Amino acid sequence: MQSSQPSQACTYLISSVPSDKGWDNPSLILYQGFWFPSWLFNGVLACQKHFQAHNSDIILVTSPKSGTTWLKAILFALLNLAKYSDPNSEQCHPLQTRNPHDLVPYLEFQLYLQQEDPDHATFASPRLLATHLPYSSLPQSVRDSKCKLVYLCRNPKDNFISLWHFTKKMMLKENGDQTPLPECLDKFCQGLSMYGPYWDHVLGYHKMSSEMPEKVLFMKYEEMKEDPCVHVRRLATFVGCPFSEEELRGGTVEGILRMCSFDNLSTLEVNKSGSLWTGAENKSFFRRGEVGDWVNYMSAEMGERIDSVMEEKLHGSGLKF
Numbered sequence: 001m002q003s004s005q006p007s008q009a010c011t012y013l014i015s016s017v018p019s020d021k022g023w024d025n026p027s028l029i030l031y032q033g034f035w036f037p038s039w040l041f042n043g044v045l046a047c048q049k050h051f052q053a054h055n056s057d058i059i060l061v062t063s064p065k066s067g068t069t070w071l072k073a074i075l076f077a078l079l080n081l082a083k084y085s086d087p088n089s090e091q092c093h094p095l096q097t098r099n100p101h102d103l104v105p106y107l108e109f110q111l112y113l114q115q116e117d118p119d120h121a122t123f124a125s126p127r128l129l130a131t132h133l134p135y136s137s138l139p140q141s142v143r144d145s146k147c148k149l150v151y152l153c154r155n156p157k158d159n160f161i162s163l164w165h166f167t168k169k170m171m172l173k174e175n176g177d178q179t180p181l182p183e184c185l186d187k188f189c190q191g192l193s194m195y196g197p198y199w200d201h202v203l204g205y206h207k208m209s210s211e212m213p214e215k216v217l218f219m220k221y222e223e224m225k226e227d228p229c230v231h232v233r234r235l236a237t238f239v240g241c242p243f244s245e246e247e248l249r250g251g252t253v254e255g256i257l258r259m260c261s262f263d264n265l266s267t268l269e270v271n272k273s274g275s276l277w278t279g280a281e282n283k284s285f286f287r288r289g290e291v292g293d294w295v296n297y298m299s300a301e302m303g304e305r306i307d308s309v310m311e312e313k314l315h316g317s318g319l320k321f
């Protein structure tokens, strides 16, 4: 997967910063303290340079494999509630026929990787966008504007295993041999993973959510799983569309959660057989969707390695997994 035409600045930077073969696919380069996939670096630079945030924008931020697909679906459903809630309408909800990644584009990926300065005129307001960029690498206008950031993170052991599976799928597609899990674990614990170090990614947004809670909402996948209704209500209030009493009584929250559930989304035809514009199969975004799945792939000792590095790195932050 490649960008159309890497800019000169991109080619120069790639050749001048540290790089690593990553977990085989994709190769990673170290920029502004984080490991970015080299194939989308052009998109990172272009969006840093050109993206102009609006105060009304809502941007979902995650580390890869933290539950982005789920939250994209929920946010899309929330922000389009009025448009698709007419029971007499024959209009089918877009989530029934399109993958959430098609409906909520990534800044550095769908938007700025393909074009240096894409046209946002077709976007309805508020614009719902997504990114994996660390807080310190966000375009300046995102940090300066009043746009809202929803950050979702996940227990690092499950995040690691989910990323390992995803990488494996991508590698098999390209007929490569995958780096064995213990080697990937070594890299993860050294901070070497897509958009890693994982702890620095999480800490950046955790800190900003404490300093500016009206700008950054910090969420955890496990908490969403445990009490989704509470967290969807919290999310709705944060993005400025709280549920009315009537909606709450009428089961709107439960309806959104049903529509966006793993069981529903993963069994839709579009997500069973469709693909994204990159060629990635939609089904690769739906694996198991469970908390604690890491125990099926790692020994207790391997889990403790992640725990101990996280404990050390998060020390004093008040954040725990």
Ligand code: A3P
Pocket (backbone or CB within 6 Å): 062, 063, 064, 065, 066, 067, 068, 069, 070, 158, 161, 162, 163, 165, 260, 261, 262, 263, 265, 285, 286, 287, 288, 289, 290, 293
């Ligand atoms: P697993 O690999 O542990 O199953 P992302 O969307 O950031 O790429 O994250 C993918 C992870 O979220 C995968 O985790 C995937 O199964 C899970 N996921 C996808 N859709 C989900 C949903 N609707 N509800 C809960 N988890 C979901």
